[in-house]
Amino acid sequence: MGPAQANESNGNLAPELQGEFVQGAMIVGRSRESATVYLNNERLKVGSDGYFVFGIGRDDENDIHLKVALPSGETWQESYSIQSREFNIQRVDGLPQRTVTPDPEVQQLIRADNVKIAEARNINSDRLDFSEAFVWPAEGRISGVYGSQRILNGNPSAPHWGLDIAAPTGTPVYAPAGGEVRLTAPDMVLSGGTIIIDHGHNIFSSFLHLHAIHVEEGQVVQLGDLIGEIGATGRATGPHLDWRMNWGAVRVDPALLLPER
CATH class of the missing domain: 2.60.40 (Immunoglobulin-like)
Structure with missing residues (x-):
């Protein structure tokens, strides 16, 4: 930074x-x-x-x-003053409505997952891991970026909040900074295998679509520790890591914290 x-x-x-x-x-x-x-x-x-x-x-x-x-x-x-950015916006029309709006049963499962995620982030810990330099959590090709958005049948979808790193299933995922594991879930509807790490002061990292999870809730990890493996679980079209970061409810861009490679 x-x-x-x-x-x-x-x-x-x-x-x-x-x-x-x-x-x-x-x-x-x-x-x-x-x-x-x-x-x-x-x-x-x-x-x-x-x-x-x-x-x-x-x-x-x-x-x-x-x-x-x-x-x-x-x-x-x-x-x-805040510098504005240009984000990639794509329009996709003519989709079957069921692909735009999930079935009610699926929506209920998604809401239950969201409750677990909110509970995991409902803490403002004294940890200071956020103050250290972050590193890349995995090797691979950048396949998705923060802030991009699709407009499906005229309805704006939620922006993509993560940095996507595409790599074969089983590629190691490492902690990009130290912290405490607040959530591990093997099979969330949208995010599949999921880990949330607390870096302190309301800063959290989320790791989605994991094939395997190698940490437990409450475990303290250090920068570079193995935490999981890349997969294609949940709603994913191929194996990749979707790494997201939050300051409370504010979504921030992990790519802005990383060194060039």
């Missing part, structure tokens, strides 16, 4: 910021441990050594306002 640029109004209080202010970005900050940090007037969690983090949504356009306040009453604040 590259450093964000700021017009520092009070340089001695300005936090260190890593990341670009673009749609889909994750911004990691570091201030004084005693500081209170606000994002658009909402208080952020500040961890040990002053680390904090927040995400920028795919469609966010409004300026971001950051404020740092110390117990002494000193403050620093700055606004940042």
Whole structure:
């Protein structure tokens, strides 16, 4: 991640910021441990050594306002504009309706899966794994990108939230950063074999369509640990890893955290 640029109004209080202010970005900050940090007037969690983090949504356009306040009453604040991105939009017409809208029974199963996913992410832990550099979780070809979207029979589908890495079934999947495993599920309707890892401060990674899972819920993993194998489980047209990241309910782009390869 590259450093964000700021017009520092009070340089001695300005936090260190890593990341670009673009749609889909994750911004990691570091201030004084005693500081209170606000994002658009909402208080952020500040961890040990002053680390904090927040995400920028795919469609966010409004300026971001950051404020740092110390117990002494000193403050620093700055606004940042968000750089827009162009996402690939495809229109597909003439599809049978059943391929656009799942059957009611399937919808019920999907809702049950979504409850489990929401419960796994319903935690704001003190972990600071998000502050470390992320690495690629698997070898393979990039076959899908964050933010792309299809319009099916005139109805916009949900954007694709992940980074897809296509590779043969059984290709190892490694933890791109440390964290605690919050969910393992072998057969979710849409995502198939699924793992969710908590990197701290509401930052989560999800790994979808796995052929095999090699971790357990509650297990702490380190960067580079083997966690699973690429597969084509759930709704998948071929073997690939769909890696998604969240800051709470905000979907961020994993590709923006990775080194070029």
